Amino acid sequence: xxxxxxxxxxxxxxxxxxxxxxxxxxxxxxxxxxxxxxxxxxxxxxxxxxxxxxxxxxxxxxxxxxxxxxxxxxxxxxxxxxxxxxxxxxxxxxxxxxxxxxxxxxxxxxxxxxx
Amino acid sequence: xxxxxxxxxxxxxxxxxxxxxxxxxxxxxxxxxxxxxxxxxxxxxxxxxxxxxxxxxxxxxxxxxxxxxxxxxxxxxxxxxxxxxxxxxxxxxxxxxxxxxxxxxxxxxxx
Numbered sequence: 166x167x168x169x170x171x172x173x174x175x176x177x178x179x180x181x182x183x184x185x186x187x188x189x190x191x192x193x194x195x196x197x198x199x200x201x202x203x204x205x206x207x208x209x210x211x212x213x214x215x216x217x218x219x220x221x222x223x224x225x226x227x228x229x230x231x232x233x234x235x236x237x238x239x240x241x242x243x244x245x246x247x248x249x250x251x252x253x254x255x256x257x258x259x260x261x262x263x264x265x266x267x268x269x270x271x272x273x274x275x276x277x278x279x280x
Numbered sequence: 281x282x283x284x285x286x287x288x289x290x291x292x293x294x295x296x297x298x299x300x301x302x303x304x305x306x307x308x309x310x311x312x313x314x315x316x317x318x319x320x321x322x323x324x325x326x327x328x329x330x331x332x333x334x335x336x337x338x339x340x341x342x343x344x345x346x347x348x349x350x351x352x353x354x355x356x357x358x359x360x361x362x363x364x365x366x367x368x369x370x371x372x373x374x375x376x377x378x379x380x381x382x383x384x385x386x387x388x389x390x391x
Contacts (some may be wrong), residue, residue, distance in 0.1 A: 169323075198378070208324075208369070210378040221378050234352065252328060268326035269379065 168192050169272040171256050177278045178246055186241045186275045188256030190198040195260065196220075197239035198269065199231060200266070211254075214239050246279045282306055286373045286382035293360050300356045301385040303370030307351035314379060315344055315355055324369055327355075327391055331383040360389040 169190045178184055190197060199211040199220075213221035217233040228244040243250060256272040285304040293299050305313065311330050316324040328337040333348040341358045357364055367384040 167375070204331075206381065207383050208381040210380075213378055223378075268329060269324075271323035272322050 169256055169258055169270050171254075171272040171275050173275060174273060175278075177280065180246055180248060180279055181243070182246050183244045184246060184277075185188045185243070186254055186256075186277070188239050188241070188272055189269070189273050190237055190256075190258040190272075191261070192258055192270060193214070194258035194270070195236055196258060196267075197233070197236075198257040198259075199239065200255040200257060200271075202255060204252070208255065212239075212241075248279050249278055251279045281378075281381050282372070282374070283379075284370055284380050284382035285369050286368075286385050288385060289383065290386040291388070293387070295361060295389055295391045296391075298356070298358045299360055300354050301368055303353045303355070303382055305351050305353070305370070305372035305380075307349060309374040310348040310351075310372075311347065311375045311377075312373045313346055314371040314373070315353070315354050316371065318367040318369055318384065320366070324357075327368075346377075348386050352371075355385075358389070359388070362389045362391050364391045 170185045195214045198213045200208050202252045211225050214233045230242045232240045253274045253276050255274045257265040257269040259269045287302050295350050314329050315327040316325040321390040328344045330346040339343045343356045345370045346353045367386045371379040372384045
């Protein structure tokens, strides 16, 4: 069974479109994250949710909005897609009760290409 | 701005060689230091989490050390094998903040 899953795996779309990426974890974790891997392969945090509540929101355009219907899901909705949004987006989860020792478990990534 | 620096950026070794990489991070307000292994076309997998100065962790042929006072961690691989080829990510965390990742060291092991 996949611990952290993301759909779709690949997403090719036109500039200006609105798209969503879904993430689900079956690990019973309370905290979920979205990361963006930029063109330089650098992994940067975008958002973090704990028990459906936003706890970290890094400098990300307002066109990006995370939505957490329950603690097992954290979806990423992107409005008015731009060329610069092309990247690989990774979802991750962790168990906060493990404190500082809590590893993050990553999904397989969604490769977004905006044309 | 908090920076996590990893060196070297890439490394090519022969099978059987031992190697090590460096991760440098801010020494103030230290909370935890993570190492991840990231194979091509897969997602990062946790290797170690270290929280105390002087911590040493070992998993098979891979080990890591931590010096929080001077702000560095070393990852060692003994007797490298082709299956060790991957990018090794270091991630640093201060209390109440998210993980900050380095850019990784990409290891290539040829047989």
